[in-house]
Amino acid sequence: MASILILVGTESGNAQMVADALKPVLEGAGHAVDVTDKAATKADLEAHEMLLVVCATHGSGDIPTNILPLAETLERERPDLSAHRYGVIALGDMTYQDTFCGGGKKVDKVLELCGAKKVGARLEVDASSQPLPDEEALTWVESWKALV
Numbered sequence: 001m002a003s004i005l006i007l008v009g010t011e012s013g014n015a016q017m018v019a020d021a022l023k024p025v026l027e028g029a030g031h032a033v034d035v036t037d038k039a040a041t042k043a044d045l046e047a048h049e050m051l052l053v054v055c056a057t058h059g060s061g062d063i064p065t066n067i068l069p070l071a072e073t074l075e076r077e078r079p080d081l082s083a084h085r086y087g088v089i090a091l092g093d094m095t096y097q098d099t100f101c102g103g104g105k106k107v108d109k110v111l112e113l114c115g116a117k118k119v120g121a122r123l124e125v126d127a128s129s130q131p132l133p134d135e136e137a138l139t140w141v142e143s144w145k146a147l148v
């Protein structure tokens with residue numbers, strides 16, 4: 001059983017909807033799951049061995065404001081997260097061709113810089129072709145949870 005923290009980066013609620021859909025699935029697989037859309041602290045991260053980032057993209061490839069302080073702190077301070085593993089679900093829209101899923105990609109990169117080990121491939125959900133991001137995430141998590 002793993003202790004999982006789902007880190008939600010959202011401006012308009014889609015990423016929160018995805019996180020809320022995934023929580024019971026991961027709990028059903030025997031994991032302890034916390035969800036936060038607040039700016040998590042390093043202590044929050046350290047209390048969980050597994051992180052699952054569910055992060056939208058806003059502006060022009062930007063990280064949503066609620067999770068931006070965490071991403072900036074990690075980038076600046078580079079805490080040692082080598083004991084942590086993580087997965088990433090990035091939400092975006094292909095009509096923003098050059099910045100598609102930029103928010104999730106940036107958080108992914110910052111966790112990698114801190115030494116965390118990625119589990120599974122990043123899921124990138126395109127709002128222009130998938131109006132229900134939770135459906136795609138629920139399919140993805142079936143294989144991801146087996147790797148946790």
Ligand SMILES: Cc1cc2nc3c(=O)[nH]c(=O)nc-3n(C[C@H](O)[C@H](O)[C@H](O)COP(=O)(O)O)c2cc1C
Pocket residue numbers: 009010011012013014015016056057058059060061062064091092093094096099100101102127133
């Ligand atoms: C003002 C605005 C800017 C956006 N910019 C981007 C972008 O640069 N790249 C991208 O892939 N998606 C972009 N999106 C699409 C959102 O990331 C996508 O709709 C996502 O599902 C929103 O999730 P949220 O409701 O959790 O914030 C943008 C959406 C809005 C409304």
